[in-house]
Amino acid sequence: xxxxxxxxxxxxxxxxxxxxxxxxxxxxxxxxxxxxxxxxxxxxxxxxxxxxxxxxxxxxxxxxxxxxxxxxxxxxxxxxxxxxxxxxxxxxxxxxxxxxxxxxxxxxxxxxxxxxxxxxxxxxxxxxxxxxxxxxxxxxxxxxxxxxxxxxxxxxxxxxxxxxxxxxxxxxxxxxxxxxxxxxxxxxxxxxxxxxxxxxxxxxxxxxxxxxxxxxxxxxxxxxxxxxxxxxxxxxxxxxxxxxxxxxxxxxxxxxxxxxxxxxxxxxxxxxxxxxxxxxxxxxxxxxxxxxxxxxxxxxxxxxxxxxxxxxxxxxxxxxxxxxxxxxxxxxxxxxxxxxxxxxxxxxxxxxxxxxxxxxxxxxxxxxxxxxxxxxxxxxxxxxxxxxxxxxxxxxx
Ligand code: AMP
Numbered sequence: 001x002x003x004x005x006x007x008x009x010x011x012x013x014x015x016x017x018x019x020x021x022x023x024x025x026x027x028x029x030x031x032x033x034x035x036x037x038x039x040x041x042x043x044x045x046x047x048x049x050x051x052x053x054x055x056x057x058x059x060x061x062x063x064x065x066x067x068x069x070x071x072x073x074x075x076x077x078x079x080x081x082x083x084x085x086x087x088x089x090x091x092x093x094x095x096x097x098x099x100x101x102x103x104x105x106x107x108x109x110x111x112x113x114x115x116x117x118x119x120x121x122x123x124x125x126x127x128x129x130x131x132x133x134x135x136x137x138x139x140x141x142x143x144x145x146x147x148x149x150x151x152x153x154x155x156x157x158x159x160x161x162x163x164x165x166x167x168x169x170x171x172x173x174x175x176x177x178x179x180x181x182x183x184x185x186x187x188x189x190x191x192x193x194x195x196x197x198x199x200x201x202x203x204x205x206x207x208x209x210x211x212x213x214x215x216x217x218x219x220x221x222x223x224x225x226x227x228x229x230x231x232x233x234x235x236x237x238x239x240x241x242x243x244x245x246x247x248x249x250x251x252x253x254x255x256x257x258x259x260x261x262x263x264x265x266x267x268x269x270x271x272x273x274x275x276x277x278x279x280x281x282x283x284x285x286x287x288x289x290x291x292x293x294x295x296x297x298x299x300x301x302x303x304x305x306x307x308x309x310x311x312x313x314x315x316x317x318x319x320x321x322x323x324x325x326x327x328x329x330x331x332x333x334x335x336x337x338x339x340x341x342x343x344x345x346x347x348x349x350x351x352x353x354x355x356x357x358x359x360x361x362x363x364x365x366x367x368x369x370x371x372x373x374x375x376x377x378x379x380x381x382x383x384x385x386x387x388x389x390x391x392x393x394x395x396x397x
Contacts (some may be wrong), residue, residue, distance in 0.1 A: 001019075001020040001021065001086040001087065001269050001393060001396075001397065002017055002018070002019055002020070002026065002079060002084050002085055003017070003018050003020050003085075003086065003087050003088070003089055003389040003392050003393060004016075004017050004018075004019075004067075004071075004085050004087070004088045004090070004134075005018060005088075005089045005090075005091070005385045005389050005392070006064075006088060006090050006091070006130050006131075006134060006388060006389045007090075007091040007385075008060060008090070008091075008124060008126050008127055008129060008130025008131075008385075009034055009123070009126050010123075010125075010126040011032070011033060011034045011036060012030065012031060012032050012034060013029050013030070013031040013034060013060060013063045013064070013067070013130060014028075014031075015028065015030075015031075015067050016030055016385040016387065016389075017071055017078060017079070017085070018078070018386065018389040020389060020390075021391045023386060023389070023390075024046065025046060025385070026045070026046055026078040026079070027043065027044060027045040027046060027070070027071055027077075027078045028044050028385075029041060029042055029043040029044055029067065030042050031057060031063040031066065031067065033057070034057045034058075034059065034060055034062075034063050034130040035058060035059060035060075038054060039054070039055060039056055039057035039063075039081045040052060040053065040054045040055075041053050041055065041063070041066050041067070041070060042069040043067075043076060045077070045078050046078065047078060048076055049076070051070065051076045053070075059129075059133070060129045060130055060132075060133040060146040061132075061133040061136055061137065062124075063129075063133070064133040064134055064136075064137050065137060068085075068137060071085075071306075072084075074154070076376050081162075082093070082137075082138065085138060085141055085395070086141070086142075087141060087142045087143070087144065087392050087393070087396040088134050088138065088141055088142075088143045088144070088145065088157075088392070089102075089143075089144045089146055089388040089389055089391065089392030090105070090130060090131050090144065090145050090388075091127065091146055091148065091182070091384070091388055092118045092124065092131075092145045092146065092148070093123035093127060093147070093149070093179065093381075094116045094119045094120035094123065094124050094126045094147070094148065094149055094177065095112075095113070095116060095145075095147030095148075095149045095150050095153075096115070096119055096149070096173060096177070097153070097173060097175075098112045098115070098116065099112070099145070099147045099149070099150050099153070100150055100153035100154070101150055102144055102145060102146040102147065102150065102391040102392070102394075102395060103144065103145055103380045103395070104142060104143070104144055104395050104396070105131060105135075105144060105145050107144040107313075107349055109145060110128065110131065110266045113127065113128055113131075114128060115257050118172075119173070119177070119230070120231070121233075122140070123211055125245045127145075128289050131143060131145070133143040140278070141239075142395075142396045144388075144391065144392040144395050144396065146182055146387070146388045146391050146392070147181065148179045148180060148181050148182060149177045149178060149179060149181055150181050150182075151178075151181030151182065151184055151185040151223050151310060152176075152177060152178030152181050152184070152216070152223045152226050154222040154223050154224070155178070155223055155224060155225060155226065156177065156373070159176065159224060159319070160175045160176040160177075161175060161176075162174065162175065162176065162229075162230075163312035166239075172355065174230055175230065176226070176228075176229045176230065176234075177228075177229065177230060178214065178216065178223070178227075178228050178229070179214060179226075179228045179232045180208045180214045180216075180221070180227035180228070180330075182211070182384045182387045182388060182391075183206075183208050183387070184206045184208060184214075184216040184218065184223060184226065184329065184383040185223075185328060185382050185387065186382060186384065186386070186387040187206045187208070187327050187329045187380045187382050188204045188206050188216075188218040188221075188327065188384060189221075190365070190380050191204055191206070191325050191327040191376075191378050191380050192204065192325075194366075194367065194378060194380065195367070195376055195378075199218070199220070199221040200220050200221045201220065202218075202220070202321040202324045202325055203217075203218075203219050203220070203322050203323045203324050203325075204217075204323070204324065204325045205218070205313055205316045205317070205320075205323055205325070205326045205327070205328060206217045206218060206327050206329065207262055207309060207312075207313070207326065207327065207328050207329065207333050207338075207343075208277075208329050208330045208333065208382065209236075209309065209328065209329070209330050209331070209332035209336075210239075210330030210331040210332060210333070210334035211238065211240070211282060211283075211331065212232055212234070212238050212239065212241065213227075213237075213239075213243075213309075213330065214226055214227045214228040214232070214235050214236070215227045215235065215236060215309065215312040215313065215316065216316075217316035217319045217320050219319075219320045224319055224320065225316060226317075226363060227243075227312055229268075229277050233268055233269055234306070235312070236308045236309055236312060237273050237274060237275060237277070237301075237304055237305045237308050238273045238274070239273050239275060239282035239283070239284070240269065240270050240271060240272060240273045240275045240276070240282045241268065241269055241270075241272060241273045242268045242272035242273060242276070243308065245268075250264050250268075253267075274287055274301040274302070274304075274305055275298065277300060277301035277304060278290065278295070278297050278300075278301035278302075279297055280295065280297070280298050280301075282338070284302075284331070284332050284336060287301055287302060288302065288336070288338070288394065297386070302339070302342075305339075306339060306342040306343050306346075307342055307346070309343050309344050310346035310347065313326060313343070313346070313347065314346075317350065322376065323350065323375055324376065325375065325376040325377070325378060326347070326352075326375060326376075326377050326378070327377075327378045327379075327380045328343075328368075328377070328378065328379050328380070328388075329339050329379075329381060329382040330382055333379070334362065334363045334379055334380075334381050334382075335362045335363060337359055337360055337361070337362070340354070340359055340368065340377070340379070340392045341354055341356070341359060344359075344369075344377060347375070349373060350375050351373065351375065352373050352374060352375045352377065353369055353370040353372065353373040353375025354368055354369055354370070354373075354377055355368060355369055355370045355373075358370075359377075359379075361379050362379075363381050364379065364381065365378075365380055365381065366378065366379045367380070370397065
């Protein structure tokens, strides 16, 4: 079965066509600048050259049409016709409290996703547009929604409630939801597999460290806490996002700099994190390069980042009353060798021992701790698209 995985943003659309039997990626690509000038589609068929085409994409429906054209093109296509797409899996950012698992999309599901728009105003409307565009072009193909929040719905009340007047939860559902759930689910399950154990028997902390980052505590297969909150702004320091701060800072800075709450929110999301701290870049490679050249702010930004990750790990060891494995994933987690070593330096109290040779790995499944380490450390590349394809298959077959 061929499954098209769609990840739709407000002006972008990422796709992968996955053969569910072999789990091979037949083609992948990205449509950028949808609805603005200079729209471009980059299509990469497996085993063939990448194709880049600048062509107008006034809306997402046109983008989906171009994706289908690319997939069925005689030269750089990978399937003969639209009929060879058997199901579509859509990444949907926010499922609120309505969705604890992936679901087949029907009108009721569409309505329920729309009701979560308030919780993710930048993401959910774009996800819905992507679903509608696909439905328009492939009306008879089953579609599945896979939610970023779903895996975290097992969190107990004590982990998801904020210390705010309860009426905000009652009226507006203000609570911790968590994100990157598809990745936390996939990586925790795969970490257990690599260890030759079942996830149901382990306490695992997943450190998804990318441009956006989140950490989760997965206790016997169930998420019991995660660092992102109502929105993806809470938690560790990220590329451009602040992560946790004293909430009173917002009012303080707004007064000092004469900013509105919308402007402040923009600063917290787009101008903070390691970018704001280092004044260099949001990209960890650039910051590492600057730090290696002696840039003190870059060094301080990295130190603050590693420290925060280590603090969350400590918190989640407490939440689970122990830990068997800590898995590093996403761009930084999978590739930043010295970063993993720095974080591991904080974990000696757990009897954790990183193996410098095994840690010398990028983007590969690998146990990176010594055999006598009390906690197993792992590098586990995430694969959200494959996880979405698997969940789609499970629902449509
Ligand atoms: P993601 O959001 O998962 O795509 O991760 C993007 C982040 O991963 C960027 O900040 C990259 O700088 C970082 N990254 C990718 N490769 C490396 C590397 N070799 N060393 C350090 N950071 C990396």
